[in-house]
Structure formats: structure tokens, C-alpha cells
Amino acid sequence: MTEPIRDRLSTVRRHFHRHPEPAWREFYTTARLVEEIRAIGVDELAVGPDAYDPGDRMAVPDDDEIEPWLERARERGADDALLERMAGGNTGAVAVVNRGEGPAIGLRVDVDGLFVEEATGDGHVPDAEGFRSEIDGTMHACGHDVHMTWGLAVLEAIADSGAGRHESRSSSERGSDGAFGGRLVVFFQPAEEVSGGGCPMAKSRFVDDLDYLLAVHVGLDHPTGEVVAGIEKPLAMCHVDVTIEGTSAHAGKAPNEGANAMHAMGTAIENAYGIPRHGDGMTRVNVGRAEAGTASNVIAERAHMEAEARGETTHLMEYVKARLERVVRSAARMHDCEATFDVVSESPRADSDPALVEVVADVAREVRGTERVVPTADFGASEDATFLMERVQETGGLASYLIVGTDHPTSHHTPTFDVDEASIEHGVSVLVETIRELERRHPVPRRDGAEADG
Incomplete structure (x- = not known):
């Protein structure tokens, strides 16, 4: 894992795609995330019960539903010490990069799969190219494999900004201010599909004093090259x-x-x-x-x-x-x-803040690969990232849930769901450049005239 994540986005995504795990059973997934995060080098890494209070979890399955997934992760080489820490289904992780003075910015990505049997046949790219789910009846049918890849790549870019590891990137992608100044907190949240993991992470100390929170989803019927800067009306x-x-x-x-x-x-x-x-x-x-x-x-x-x-x-x-x-x-x-x-x-419901939506939209328009920016769009479904958004907004910060489009052949939560992998690089660029722009503009004034705390 010495090769930068940004240079192997497809490989990372495909590995996660082969090993989907359902809510509160993401043992192997979390172990792989931790390996990558440790290779990146962060200032703090909290796993499972160190990342949140297990008593705040929702929709936790019975032990007899959890244990087989723990054993499967062990058989596939997951670190025993990590598995012990995650016992009882305490999966997920939080990674922190602290670079001194500057804004505190959170990024939330989800990590769980769905109980969907993935399609077979040459028409389904994951099957044709050898990265179909290896677990019968379980699949990354909602793009969380992409979300995790985004989280890792953004974490790496911010931790490494100014270090010169990615000279192939354009100057606009690297940012003009050199090394990042501030704190980045990446939430690798379990159990989104059952709305079980957002609440405990929102109540954790890692959300304290965040000035900005970004949550992100791939696709949702928006094509490759399109960016929605902030959703409204999640149910x-x-x-x-x-x-x-x-x-x-x-x-x-x-x-x-x-x-x-x-x-x-x-x-x-x-x-x-x-x-x-x-x-x-x-x-x-x-x-x-x-x-x-x-x-x-x-x-x-x-x-x-x-x-x-x-x-x-x-x-x-x-x-x-x-x-x-x-x-x-x-x-x-x-x-x-x-x-x-x-x-x-x-x-709960939580809407994206207009002031942060404006920043995301301004950034996305200048990112290579963007063909269309949609300032806001109705979400029409539900998401437990709203717990984190609400918590940040209640303490004076700004939050936005953005969508990075992808051409997906069928709808989310179907056996033939897949993504256009060009959208992975596009999403990384949008997120990294938004974080750097927030660093430059901080504090971003709220529309009511108040400023984000910090």
C-alpha cells in the first residue's frame, strides 16, 4: 500500500466492492480502512467504541447475526486486535488530520453494503471484470464502495498537501496555499442503510466544534460530470x-x-x-x-x-x-x-446551508470533469447523515450534503447497480478542492449574517 490511493482509485474501490458487509457487521471493511489510514499517517484514529458510544447505536442485530461476519473477517486476514476492539458489532472508524490553526472540517462517508444478490453475466461489469461480490446475497448496490474510496483519497490528499507526492496534479487541484491548515475529520460511518450509525457518530466528541461538515453520495440519477452542491428536503x-x-x-x-x-x-x-x-x-x-x-x-x-x-x-x-x-x-x-x-x-431532516452550497458550487465549476453544476436538488429519500448535519448546524457551523453524479446502468439497490469509475477521480477533486477553498475563505458567513464558530 505504498502507492498513493489517488493513483489506484479503481483498485481500492473494486476491493471494497468484492467484500460488502451489512450494517454493524463491517468488520473486514473497517480493518481494510484502518490499514489504508495507517499507511496514510494521521494524527488520530479511533475505531469502533473509541469513535462513538456503542449505547447510542440503532438497529443493532442480534449476536448470532453478527458473529459469522466477524469470523469471516478473521478468515480473510483481518487484524485480530482490531476484531477484538470491534466485538459486538462496533464497526467503523474516525480519522483526524490536525494541521494547527484553521477551520475544523468534517467529511462523512458511509461503509455498509446491502442484502442484494449481485447480478452475473457479461453485461454486468463487476462480473465481467472480476470484482463481483464474493459474498452471496450481499452487495455494494448503493455506491458505498466509492464513498469509502473518496474518504481515503481525500484524507490522503489533505494529510499530504504541500508534500509534493502528487506532482502530476494540476496546480488548481493542489491548491495555491501549500500545506493544509486546520483540522480534517473523516467519519467512516457504519450502518447507514438501516439509519443506525449516524446518531452515535453525531453524538461523539469528533463532531464537537466542527465549522463545516460535508456529506456526499454518488449517482442518485445524476450523470457523470454533474455535481449537486447541496441537497434539500431529505425525508x-x-x-x-x-x-x-x-x-x-x-x-x-x-x-x-x-x-x-x-x-x-x-x-x-x-x-x-x-x-x-x-x-x-x-x-x-x-x-x-x-x-x-x-x-x-x-x-x-x-x-x-x-x-x-x-x-x-x-x-x-x-x-x-x-x-x-x-x-x-x-x-x-x-x-x-x-x-x-x-x-x-x-x-431527522436537515437541509444543506446555502452559504456552504455556494462554496461547493463555485469550486465544482472549476474542477476538471465537471460538465454541469446543480446548486440544489430535492433528495426525496432519507439519510442518517442528517444527524451529523443537524449537530453541526445547532452549534453554529455549516453543513452540506452533495452529490457527485455517475452513469449507473440501473437504479440504486438493484442487482445490476454499478458506477462509472471516472466519477471517482471527479469526486475526489471536488471534495479536496472544496476543503481547500473552505480553508481559504474561513470563516464563511452564514446567510443570516452570523459567522461559523471557530
Whole structure:
């Protein structure tokens, strides 16, 4: 790993692509990240429980779901000391470069994969070129392999700025001020796909006193060469698990003696979709998974479903969540059952700050490879990076969630998802130059006239 990451972006991305791991099970991924970070040389590196309070995690799977992934990482050569530190699913890392006076800038990238079986066939580039997922039923189908590569390359560029290791880069890419001055904190966040990792990292000491936070995503239906300088209207959301307990009985001989958990669940599902939409903005509700019963001649005594609520604002999400819980509990009572309603994870809405969006847009227009800059775009989905954005904004800083476009043959979260690898270099340049421009402009005034602290 002596060759600079910037010179092997595709190789790094493809390695991560071959080894996707789901939320709170990113053991091998974290170990590989740590190897690269140590080779870069940083001022502080925190892994797992040193990066956040494990008690703040959301959507953590049971131990029996975690252990096989830990053993798989061990079999593939992950460092035993690191694996011990990550025991219990405490994955992810935070790396810090501290170069004295200057702004404190955070960059958040996510690291987890999805439970998607990756496609095969010559039409799918990862399969044709030998970097398809090696783990059945699991895939980097959302570009987090690219995000990790960006995080490492940006960390390297800032740690190494002014050291002359990348003379092949243009002068605009290296920046005119020589060595970086300030503090860069890169959050390699686990469990984004279940909205489980943003909260603990946002509560960590590493977010304290950040002047700026950048979060980033690849693609999202924006083509190669396009940059969205900041997203707006990410939906606040919550994931919930519902269990309904009833009483079993013989469905033919004595159905009246049972309390039908399946019937209660059906009532809850039907009524959930009848929750009134709110006049203040858009709301969403969905039941994505439901199961109940054991046999056709047995009244089901237990039912389970997984659902979500979303809203255009955090307040609207809370409205839907409260209505959904009322629907579930009422349906259970109607059928003489009992219900538990557990919020597994959630995330707030947080919009990009206009002043920081302007900086990103100005930088992106001058970066080689940019064909179009979109100042802002509605996100339309949910993201737990909003926890970090909200925390920075609450303490007077600025945050922006940007999108670096890529030509992807199919949508995110599909078996044939892939990226145009030209977008990897493009994303590194946009992020590095934005960080250097923030260093030059600091403090960037807020639109309300206040200045970012620091």
C-alpha cells in the first residue's frame, strides 16, 4: 500500500466492492480502512467504541447475526486486535488530520453494503471484470464502495498537501496555499442503510466544534460530470418493528377460543395506509414485511411486521409515527391481542446551508470533469447523515450534503447497480478542492449574517 490511493482509485474501490458487509457487521471493511489510514499517517484514529458510544447505536442485530461476519473477517486476514476492539458489532472508524490553526472540517462517508444478490453475466461489469461480490446475497448496490474510496483519497490528499507526492496534479487541484491548515475529520460511518450509525457518530466528541461538515453520495440519477452542491428536503424517517401476541386455537373446532394475531396485523396494515396525510407537507407510511402463523388450521398467536414512517419535516414524521403506533395498538385491542411497537432507528431532516452550497458550487465549476453544476436538488429519500448535519448546524457551523453524479446502468439497490469509475477521480477533486477553498475563505458567513464558530 505504498502507492498513493489517488493513483489506484479503481483498485481500492473494486476491493471494497468484492467484500460488502451489512450494517454493524463491517468488520473486514473497517480493518481494510484502518490499514489504508495507517499507511496514510494521521494524527488520530479511533475505531469502533473509541469513535462513538456503542449505547447510542440503532438497529443493532442480534449476536448470532453478527458473529459469522466477524469470523469471516478473521478468515480473510483481518487484524485480530482490531476484531477484538470491534466485538459486538462496533464497526467503523474516525480519522483526524490536525494541521494547527484553521477551520475544523468534517467529511462523512458511509461503509455498509446491502442484502442484494449481485447480478452475473457479461453485461454486468463487476462480473465481467472480476470484482463481483464474493459474498452471496450481499452487495455494494448503493455506491458505498466509492464513498469509502473518496474518504481515503481525500484524507490522503489533505494529510499530504504541500508534500509534493502528487506532482502530476494540476496546480488548481493542489491548491495555491501549500500545506493544509486546520483540522480534517473523516467519519467512516457504519450502518447507514438501516439509519443506525449516524446518531452515535453525531453524538461523539469528533463532531464537537466542527465549522463545516460535508456529506456526499454518488449517482442518485445524476450523470457523470454533474455535481449537486447541496441537497434539500431529505425525508425524516423511522423504522419500526411491531409484534402482536394473541392466543392460538383450533381453527375448525374452536376458533372462538383464539385471539387472532394475524387478523389483528391485517387490520393494522389496512388502517396504516389510511392514516390521513398532513396539510403541512408530504408524509409516507409503508409496511414492508409481515409474517404470521404456523399452519392453515391454527389461529395465529403471533404476528410480526416491519414498517416505516417518513415526513417532509421531523415534525411530520413524528405525526405519522404517532398515528402508526395508535393504529397498531388499536388493531391489537380490537382482536383481544397485545402489541409491542419498537422504534428501531430514525433520522431527522436537515437541509444543506446555502452559504456552504455556494462554496461547493463555485469550486465544482472549476474542477476538471465537471460538465454541469446543480446548486440544489430535492433528495426525496432519507439519510442518517442528517444527524451529523443537524449537530453541526445547532452549534453554529455549516453543513452540506452533495452529490457527485455517475452513469449507473440501473437504479440504486438493484442487482445490476454499478458506477462509472471516472466519477471517482471527479469526486475526489471536488471534495479536496472544496476543503481547500473552505480553508481559504474561513470563516464563511452564514446567510443570516452570523459567522461559523471557530
